[in-house]
Amino acid sequence: MQHATQVELLSKVLALAERSVSDGAAEPSSLPVSAYLDEERYRRERDEVLLREPVLVARSSEITKGAFLTRELMVPLLLTRDEQGRLRAFLNVCKHRGTQLVGEAAGRNRVFVCPYHAWAYNPDGQLRGIPHGYGFEGVDRACLNLTELPVAERFGAVWARLSPGPALDLDSFFGEALCADFDSFAIDDHVLFDPRDIRRPVNWKLTVDTFLENYHVAKAHQATIDHLFWPNLGSFERFGRHIRNYYVKRNLRELQGQPEEQWDLRRHGNLLYLLWPNTLVLVEPDHIDFSSVFPDGPLATRVLSHTLLPEEPQTEKARRYFEKNNEILYAALEEDFAMATRVQNGIRAGASERLWHGTYEVALRWFHQSLEQGL
Numbered sequence: 001m002q003h004a005t006q007v008e009l010l011s012k013v014l015a016l017a018e019r020s021v022s023d024g025a026a027e028p029s030s031l032p033v034s035a036y037l038d039e040e041r042y043r044r045e046r047d048e049v050l051l052r053e054p055v056l057v058a059r060s061s062e063i064t065k066g067a068f069l070t071r072e073l074m075v076p077l078l079l080t081r082d083e084q085g086r087l088r089a090f091l092n093v094c095k096h097r098g099t100q101l102v103g104e105a106a107g108r109n110r111v112f113v114c115p116y117h118a119w120a121y122n123p124d125g126q127l128r129g130i131p132h133g134y135g136f137e138g139v140d141r142a143c144l145n146l147t148e149l150p151v152a153e154r155f156g157a158v159w160a161r162l163s164p165g166p167a168l169d170l171d172s173f174f175g176e177a178l179c180a181d182f183d184s185f186a187i188d189d190h191v192l193f194d195p196r197d198i199r200r201p202v203n204w205k206l207t208v209d210t211f212l213e214n215y216h217v218a219k220a221h222q223a224t225i226d227h228l229f230w231p232n233l234g235s236f237e238r239f240g241r242h243i244r245n246y247y248v249k250r251n252l253r254e255l256q257g258q259p260e261e262q263w264d265l266r267r268h269g270n271l272l273y274l275l276w277p278n279t280l281v282l283v284e285p286d287h288i289d290f291s292s293v294f295p296d297g298p299l300a301t302r303v304l305s306h307t308l309l310p311e312e313p314q315t316e317k318a319r320r321y322f323e324k325n326n327e328i329l330y331a332a333l334e335e336d337f338a339m340a341t342r343v344q345n346g347i348r349a350g351a352s353e354r355l356w357h358g359t360y361e362v363a364l365r366w367f368h369q370s371l372e373q374g375l
Helices: 003-019 039-050 170-174 176-185 203-210 316-348 360-375
Strands: 031-032 055-059 067-073 077-082 088-091 107-108 127-129 152-153 159-160 192-199 229-239 244-247 267-274 279-283 288-297 303-308 353-358
Touching: 003 152, 003 229, 003 244, 031 360, 039 244, 039 360, 055 067, 067 192, 077 159, 088 152, 088 159, 107 152, 152 170, 170 176, 176 244, 176 267, 192 244, 203 267, 203 279, 203 288, 203 303, 203 316, 229 360, 244 360, 303 316, 353 360
Parallel strands: none
Antiparallel strands: 031 353, 055 159, 067 077, 067 107, 077 088, 152 159, 192 303, 229 244, 244 267, 267 279, 279 288, 288 303
């Protein structure tokens, strides 16, 4: 992050700390509990938002030249990269009878042959052959190619729209400010560490909600991370539909009397980004954690998480250091899942029709407002 932005954010939270208040909205807000429980609402969020916006589907390093990768992310996805480095994305579906085409998770490009009737496709999605093709004379072969999806790369990651549409312009989508932030993190060459695929029986938005405020840390995370963070002190900013939070650590006062040119934002707190619509990025002092949250049904969530390190750990001690960091991170995440489960059980009981957001839970308001606007 540009140093001027670091100084601006740290000056802001220092002033808030002096007043013993957090950043936030002018007044509280509320949300109907039906936003989490209604099955029709879930279908609309999936079909009208999550399938129509760019979502993170892989790290660029996971798909090398001449390779393919498959993912099951609300739809079956096939990614291929040719020998020249061009990346393509397709629905992993044979156009004959709708069979999932490629069953392996990853491998080297080849002619992809459907396991049902042996229709064959090239890695560029073009239909290569139909056994006994005379039975399909008169059918426009162009409509039998794989369905191509928009795909692009930014921040060392692969982003795709999971439904057909125009090409992605990720610089415009993320905006100048967030692109500047992420470019400064220089993560294109970071290495993938400890990827995880987590499924839990809670609505996907309850999972996102736990990331977007630090009000709960003092109570819900007493056993894991509370000792690190200043109670309920943060900065919250909105960049279109994207969000940047800064959660302050207890060592903030070390800055007092220190020259501004020495200030280091990542030492004194964690940045938390919501990259619309479902990717959460936690920027820690020496590594960065990505979590993409997908609905796995109306009352279920799937979180694809991974850590990015500047380089491969060079010693067993270094590896153990990052493993220990992730043990703490995922222990805290399990505490969040436990709270989300209790919330879901509580709202299903019908105790109230609305949930309330305090002024310092403003990022939740922004997230849910953006969802409403997308429906």
